[in-house]
Amino acid sequence: MNKRGQETRTRIKTCACSLFAEKGFNQVTMKDICEASGLSRGGLYNHYESTRQIFQELLKDMQNNQARAFDQKIRQNQPATSILDDILEVYREEMLDGRSSLSLAFYEFFSIHQACGKENSLQEQYLLSVNTWKNLIQYGIDRQEFREVDTDAIIDLLLFSYQGVRMYSKLMPVDKEIPSRILGEIKKQLVRSDSDGNHI
Amino acid sequence: MNKRGQETRTRIKTCACSLFAEKGFNQVTMKDICEASGLSRGGLYNHYESTRQIFQELLKDMQNNQARAFDQKIRQNQPATSILDDILEVYREEMLDGRSSLSLAFYEFFSIHQACGKENSLQEQYLLSVNTWKNLIQYGIDRQEFREVDTDAIIDLLLFSYQGVRMYSKLMPVDKEIPSRILGEIKKQLVRSDSDGNHI
Amino acid sequence: MNKRGQETRTRIKTCACSLFAEKGFNQVTMKDICEASGLSRGGLYNHYESTRQIFQELLKDMQNNQARAFDQKIRQNQPATSILDDILEVYREEMLDGRSSLSLAFYEFFSIHQACGKENSLQEQYLLSVNTWKNLIQYGIDRQEFREVDTDAIIDLLLFSYQGVRMYSKLMPVDKEIPSRILGEIKKQLVRSDSDGNHI
Amino acid sequence: MNKRGQETRTRIKTCACSLFAEKGFNQVTMKDICEASGLSRGGLYNHYESTRQIFQELLKDMQNNQARAFDQKIRQNQPATSILDDILEVYREEMLDGRSSLSLAFYEFFSIHQACGKENSLQEQYLLSVNTWKNLIQYGIDRQEFREVDTDAIIDLLLFSYQGVRMYSKLMPVDKEIPSRILGEIKKQLVRSDSDGNHI
DNA sequence: TATGAATGAGTCTTCATTCAT
DNA sequence: AATGAATGAAGACTCATTCAT
Numbered sequence: 001m002n003k004r005g006q007e008t009r010t011r012i013k014t015c016a017c018s019l020f021a022e023k024g025f026n027q028v029t030m031k032d033i034c035e036a037s038g039l040s041r042g043g044l045y046n047h048y049e050s051t052r053q054i055f056q057e058l059l060k061d062m063q064n065n066q067a068r069a070f071d072q073k074i075r076q077n078q079p080a081t082s083i084l085d086d087i088l089e090v091y092r093e094e095m096l097d098g099r100s101s102l103s104l105a106f107y108e109f110f111s112i113h114q115a116c117g118k119e120n121s122l123q124e125q126y127l128l129s130v131n132t133w134k135n136l137i138q139y140g141i142d143r144q145e146f147r148e149v150d151t152d153a154i155i156d157l158l159l160f161s162y163q164g165v166r167m168y169s170k171l172m173p174v175d176k177e178i179p180s181r182i183l184g185e186i187k188k189q190l191v192r193s194d195s196d197g198n199h200i
Numbered sequence: 201m202n203k204r205g206q207e208t209r210t211r212i213k214t215c216a217c218s219l220f221a222e223k224g225f226n227q228v229t230m231k232d233i234c235e236a237s238g239l240s241r242g243g244l245y246n247h248y249e250s251t252r253q254i255f256q257e258l259l260k261d262m263q264n265n266q267a268r269a270f271d272q273k274i275r276q277n278q279p280a281t282s283i284l285d286d287i288l289e290v291y292r293e294e295m296l297d298g299r300s301s302l303s304l305a306f307y308e309f310f311s312i313h314q315a316c317g318k319e320n321s322l323q324e325q326y327l328l329s330v331n332t333w334k335n336l337i338q339y340g341i342d343r344q345e346f347r348e349v350d351t352d353a354i355i356d357l358l359l360f361s362y363q364g365v366r367m368y369s370k371l372m373p374v375d376k377e378i379p380s381r382i383l384g385e386i387k388k389q390l391v392r393s394d395s396d397g398n399h400i
Numbered sequence: 401m402n403k404r405g406q407e408t409r410t411r412i413k414t415c416a417c418s419l420f421a422e423k424g425f426n427q428v429t430m431k432d433i434c435e436a437s438g439l440s441r442g443g444l445y446n447h448y449e450s451t452r453q454i455f456q457e458l459l460k461d462m463q464n465n466q467a468r469a470f471d472q473k474i475r476q477n478q479p480a481t482s483i484l485d486d487i488l489e490v491y492r493e494e495m496l497d498g499r500s501s502l503s504l505a506f507y508e509f510f511s512i513h514q515a516c517g518k519e520n521s522l523q524e525q526y527l528l529s530v531n532t533w534k535n536l537i538q539y540g541i542d543r544q545e546f547r548e549v550d551t552d553a554i555i556d557l558l559l560f561s562y563q564g565v566r567m568y569s570k571l572m573p574v575d576k577e578i579p580s581r582i583l584g585e586i587k588k589q590l591v592r593s594d595s596d597g598n599h600i
Numbered sequence: 601m602n603k604r605g606q607e608t609r610t611r612i613k614t615c616a617c618s619l620f621a622e623k624g625f626n627q628v629t630m631k632d633i634c635e636a637s638g639l640s641r642g643g644l645y646n647h648y649e650s651t652r653q654i655f656q657e658l659l660k661d662m663q664n665n666q667a668r669a670f671d672q673k674i675r676q677n678q679p680a681t682s683i684l685d686d687i688l689e690v691y692r693e694e695m696l697d698g699r700s701s702l703s704l705a706f707y708e709f710f711s712i713h714q715a716c717g718k719e720n721s722l723q724e725q726y727l728l729s730v731n732t733w734k735n736l737i738q739y740g741i742d743r744q745e746f747r748e749v750d751t752d753a754i755i756d757l758l759l760f761s762y763q764g765v766r767m768y769s770k771l772m773p774v775d776k777e778i779p780s781r782i783l784g785e786i787k788k789q790l791v792r793s794d795s796d797g798n799h800i
Numbered sequence: 801t802a803t804g805a806a807t808g809a810g811t812c813t814t815c816a817t818t819c820a821t
Numbered sequence: 822a823a824t825g826a827a828t829g830a831a832g833a834c835t836c837a838t839t840c841a842t
Contacts, residue, residue, distance in 0.1 A: 002822095004822080005822075008822085008823095024226075024308065024311060026224075026226050026227060026308075027226060029814085029815065029816080030815075030816065030817085031814080031815060031816080039823080039824095040823060040824045040825055041816090041817080041818095041824080041825065041826095042817095042818085042819080042822090042823060042824055042825070043822070043823045043824065043825095045816090045817070045818085046822060046823070047822090049817090050816085104307055104308070104311050107304055107307060107367055107370075107371060108224065108226075108304070108308070110371040110372070111224060111304050111370055111371055114371055114372060120372050120373075122368075122371050122372045123372040123373065126368070126372065150381070150384075150385060152377075152381055153381040153382065153384060153385040154385065156361070156365075156378050156381055156382050157357060157361050157381075157382050157385055157386075159364070160360075160361040160364030160365045160368065160378075160382065161356070161357050161360040161361035161364055162364070163364035163367065163368065164359070164360030164361055164362070164363035164364035164365075164367070165356075165360045165364075167307055167363065167364070167367060168322075168326070168360065168363065170307075170311055171307060171310040171311055171314055171322050172310070172314060172320050172322045172323040172326065173320070173323065177352075178356050178360075181350070181352055181353040181356055181357075182353065182356050182357050182360065184353060185350065185353040185354065185357055185389075186357075189385075189389075202803085202804075202805085202842085204804090204805070204841095204842090205804075205805065208805075208806095229831090229832060229833080230832075230833065230834085231831080231832060231833085239806075239807090240806060240807045240808065241807085241808075241809095241833090241834080241835095242805095242806065242807060242808070242809095242834090242835080242836080243805070243806045243807065243808095245833095245834070245835080246804080246805060246806070247805090249834085250833095402801095404801080405801075408801085408802095424626070424708065424711060426624075426626050426627060426708075427626060429835085429836065429837080430836080430837065430838085431835080431836060431837080439802080439803095440802060440803045440804055441803080441804070441805095441837090441838080441839095442801090442802065442803055442804070442838095442839085442840080443801070443802045443803065443804095445837090445838070445839085446801060446802070447801095449838090450837085504707055504708070504711050507704055507707060507767055507770075507771060508624065508626075508704070508708070510771040510772070511624060511704050511770055511771055514771055514772060520772050520773075522768075522771050522772045523772040523773065526768070526772065550781070550784075550785060552777075552781055553781040553782065553784060553785040554785065556761070556765075556778050556781050556782050557757060557761050557781075557782050557785055557786075559764070560760075560761040560764030560765045560768065560778075560782065561756070561757050561760040561761035561764055562764070563764035563767065563768065564759070564760030564761055564762070564763035564764035564765075564767070565756075565760045565764075567707055567763065567764070567767060568722075568726070568760065568763065570707075570711055571707065571710040571711055571714055571722050572710070572714060572720050572722045572723040572726065573720070573723065577752075578756050578760075581750070581752055581753040581756055581757075582753065582756050582757050582760065584753060585750060585753040585754065585757055585789075586757075589785075589789075602821085602824085602825075602826085604820095604821090604825090604826065605825075605826065608826075608827090629810090629811060629812085630811075630812065630813085631810080631811060631812085639827075639828095640827060640828045640829065641812085641813080641814095641828085641829075641830095642813090642814080642815080642826095642827065642828060642829070642830095643826070643827045643828065645812095645813070645814080646825080646826065646827070647826090649813085650812095
């Protein structure tokens with residue numbers, strides 16, 4: 001594939017991503033993507049044969065980016081609390097940004113493609129997140145910054161309430177305080193000497 | 201509307217509910233409901249003019265049922281902890297039952313119909329839930345069964361992680377322990393003398 | 401058929417007539433007539449089996465009424481000019497009243513039902529009108545009130561321009577002067593000593 | 601749009617025109633036009649999205665053609681009577697040709713689309729015709745070929761009786777003499793020295 | 801007579817997908 | 822690579838018409 005082809009594919013994915021964020025997965029048609037990207041029917045089909053394929057390529061791109069971002073965040077030898085604050089701040093922002101969230105699209109997509117697919121990439125991603133968090137929490141405990149908590153419970157509470165809020169923020173106006181409260185509560189469980197009760 | 205008509209409407213709603221749980225809102229067509237309910241096209245349209253209308257009537261029915269159920273649950277003068285256990289047990293079961301969950305349908309439905317509607321019935325329902333929980337927690341605090349916690353934070357944590365898990369349970373196999381862990385953690389925050397750290 | 405049945409049929413015809421005037425023949429459905437008349441589907445079908453049947457009964461009623469009206473108008477021994485004025489005044493009013501005109505419905509109806517029907521009742525009605533006018537004009541000539549004109553030409557000019565204006569008055573705003581001008585021109589041809597050029 | 605597309609659009613319009621002439625506007629469906637033109641459903645919708653759009657494009661084409669034809673007809677410096685004869689001959693033929701007349705379709709179409717449109721294109725066309733005739737009659741008067749008639753009245757008489765006959769010729773057998781008589785009467789009013797009373 | 805539930809046919813409309821250019 | 826014409830399938834929606842009550 002030459003450079004021009006690559007550019008076209010990038011353009012297609014960018015347009016498609018906006019559409020998926022706006023309408024979810026099932027409500028986006030190849031026709032929509034044609035119109036948004038300015039390509040003709042045939043032109044689009046030269047690159048991708050279905051919305052499914054485009055979405056999967058988007059997923060893959062995002063995982064790569066996310067992995068890279070996470071790697072940067074977990075900078076060893078920084079205080080665990082500082083790393084935690086950084087990550088929770090990212091979470092907080094995402095929880096409030098309903099518009100650009102692909103969560104509905106994700107849910108629709110995996111709700112269709114889990115059964116037929118051999119691998120469940122959503123579960124993979126969940127397990128990856130759990131693992132990353134386990135490492136971070138253990139790191140915090142080792143440095144005696146974090147309490148010896150029920151790690152699994154805290155992580156599930158965090159990850160699922162994060163997902164819950166992201167979804168709801170697409171559906172109703174979510175008060176700005178809600179993410180702060182939730183993440184603050186999590187942090188309170190986790191951080192040992194945060195006696196002043198600072199919220200994130 | 202006569203008795204026969206009422207029966208047909210009930211039949212339609214029952215069939216539609218299964219379909220919505222299985223496929224979400226957008227993926228269910230009037231044709232699907234015709235076939236599931238054994239009605240002809242015209243027959244179905246005599247009763248409902250869109251999947252939207254059917255879904256809304258389902259919503260209304262469910263709210264009525266839920267309101268009644270909750271009223272029963274909040275039996276005054278029972279120990280707050282006992283009431284809490286009952287409710288959390290219901291939550292736990294629902295979190296694991298991905299198949300009969302309407303959550304995807306809800307999300308799709310409200311993602312479309314929030315803007316056009318004046319009122320946001322999803323938010324209404326959220327506020328209702330928050331209120332019910334506030335009452336219960338205050339009741340527990342008054343009886344000195346519960347700690348004096350950050351009520352709002354605990355409630356959001358509970359409600360959104362519950363929603364998050366319900367959604368994920370439609371998309372991937374959710375370990376049976378996850379709901380228990382989450383709800384146990386919540387209970388641990390809440391209940392004063394549960395010093396043995398029992399999970400729910 | 402008893403009295404109640406007669407009343408129902410009259411109600412049906414009245415409602416249907418308004419609908420036909422408003423929308424033409426083809427655009428009116430049995431369902432429309434049900435709703436307009438407040439009858440149920442089955443109730444309407446007990447009386448009429450199609451819009452066609454209702455329209456034909458309307459036609460028959462109107463012909464009866466018209467015939468009776470014309471008979472009254474042609475009062476012998478009155479001045480021909482006075483009779484002419486009376487009739488032309490009726491024509492003028494009808495030409496301006498686009499809203500209550502059934503002309504579109506007529507045209508649609510006869511455009512469908514001329515071929516299949518053995519008799520062409522539209523032609524019958526045309527011939528009847530021509531005859532009535534011939535009698536009137538001859539009466540005027542005999543009384544030396546009217547000129548010895550080309551009767552057939554004048555009658556056709558009158559009848560067809562009348563129909564043309566009636567139709568157009570349903571489709572665009574027709575200037576009030578147009579019917580006056582047309583009928584005045586006709587009268588000018590016809591009436592001998594109307595030297596002052598009065599318009600109707 | 602490429603050449604093939606243009607050809608298809610022309611084919612569609614030709615087929616649709618026959619159908620409109622035969623059945624009126626409302627009775628023609630997109631399916632009819634598919635079948636008549638040999639296109640598939642989707643193929644037709646690629647070009648036009650409704651019968652309304654097709655009809656409007658037909659109207660526009662016809663206006664263009666008519667304007668061009670009229671320009672040719674009004675050849676300056678020819679005798680007014682000769683121009684008149686030419687035009688009336690065209691009118692006469694059209695009055696008798698019920699089969700290819702679009703008048704029913706016109707009436708149905710404008711009866712629906714007058715209110716919603718800002719401009720009333722039927723009225724536009726009427727005013728255009730009136731103007732053209734005014735010019736011709738004035739030209740004839742200036743050349744002393746025509747009498748000093750009540751121009752407006754004559755024109756209305758001509759235009760509306762023409763429309764009336766065109767419509768009736770779709771609904772019943774119209775005697776060949778009727779157009780001749782009508783137009784002859786008009787001409788008689790108009791032309792000064794046509795003392796021999798020739799009909800057109 | 802009157803009701804309204806039910807049927808089934810017909811049309812509209814939108815898309816995914818293919819293909820000649 | 823790109824274009825856009827064409828196909829055909831799928832689903833929405835509306836009615837005329839029948840029938841049990």
